[in-house]
Amino acid sequence: MEFKEITAKTVDEAITKACLEFETSSDNLEIQVVQEGTSGFLGFIGSKPAVIKVRKKVQEEEFDILKELAKEEKKEKKAPVKEEKKEPKKEMKPVKEPKKGTVTKTQTENKEVKPVAKEAQPKSEPRKPVVRTEEQVQQMKQDAEKFLTGVFGAMELPVEITMNYDKTADCLEIDFAGEDMGILIGKRGQTLDSLQYLTSLVVNKEQQDYVRVKVDTENYRSRRKDTLENLAKNIAFKVRKTRKPVVLEPMNPYERRIIHSALQGNKYVETYSEGNEPYRHVVVVYKGK
Structure with a gap:
């Protein structure tokens, strides 16, 4: 199989793109890094994309296993269902009526045993949904935007911030857009996770009830x-x-x-x-x- 060239902002993004395109994990890909991505001056002047060459590893063993799996499935479908042998009905002998005044063993066994009353346990009330006012939502957005604007300003990275509050999930969803979002994603999303954690601390500082914060960019999650x-x-x-x-x-x-x-x-x-x-x-x- 020939190599396919894939371009992205960073090598990690190019590998992720290759995994999605080949519909497999990176372990099953043969990857050659042609060029490392560079952000350039101020994050965009003179920047270069990352270039990798990728092809899927030839795995003959997988083909054999798929054959075995198919055979096993056929066997399971063709396996005859064993019928249970029906036991012959036993003839019931007439039972003699006991004399008056005598107590039989059956009568003593059939006496009702009164169940011991179990201690009543209080039912746990379901958590009530948090209802936030429009002022609270706006305050959350302002706190998040102020913090993130300061971070991106220190990084000299132009980023467009979009925020949406999901009432059903009680979650503040924040999305970033810009020229070089690979910097904000980081290796395996570590930078993005750190930004999400810090933003959550800032937003929840003034909140009585905890609100979830989700940070994403370029649909990375x-x-x-x-x-x-x-x-x-x-x-x-x-x-x-x-x-x-x-x-x-x-x-x-x-x-x-x-x-x-x-x-x-x-x-x-x-x-x-x-x-x-x-x-x-x-x-x-x-x-x-």
Whole structure:
């Protein structure tokens, strides 16, 4: 398979773009970095994009396993359902009526046992939805915009900030737009996560009830989620074949939940997390049928 050239603002973005285009994880791609991306003077003058060459690794083993999976599915469909043998009905012998005044064993067994009354437990009331006034929402937006404008001003990075408050999820959604958003994303979204955490601290400082803050740019969160779900499926495939555990790279809690959720219904593998933050990671192990 020939190499395909992919261009993006940073190498990480180019790799993510390649994963989406080839519909697989980076482990299954052969990647050659042709040119590192540079931001240039003031973030845009003389900037150069990152260029990589990518092609999918040839994996003959996967084709064989797919054949085996198809065979197993056919076997499961063709497997005859064993009929349960019906036992012959036993003839009921007439029961003699006991004499008056005698108590039989059956009568003593059929006495009703009064259940012990259980202690009444108070029902937990569902959490009431937070209702915020228009003034509170505007205050949140102003605090977030003031903080982020100061950060981007210090970075000398022109960024267009768009904010929307989701009443249903009680979440302040913030989106960035600009020429070089790869700087704000950082390696595997670490810079974006840091901005989200700091903005959340600033916004919730004046709030009585906690409000969620979600920071995104160029739909990175959704693209990252798709890449991780695809990675989880490929790792599960590998673990099922080799029956050896695979340790993934350290991830934040949000990304670990994506991996756990993607493989939750898999009958051949299971996942768990181990280690301490910020090096906590997911382990995928074989559990068999």
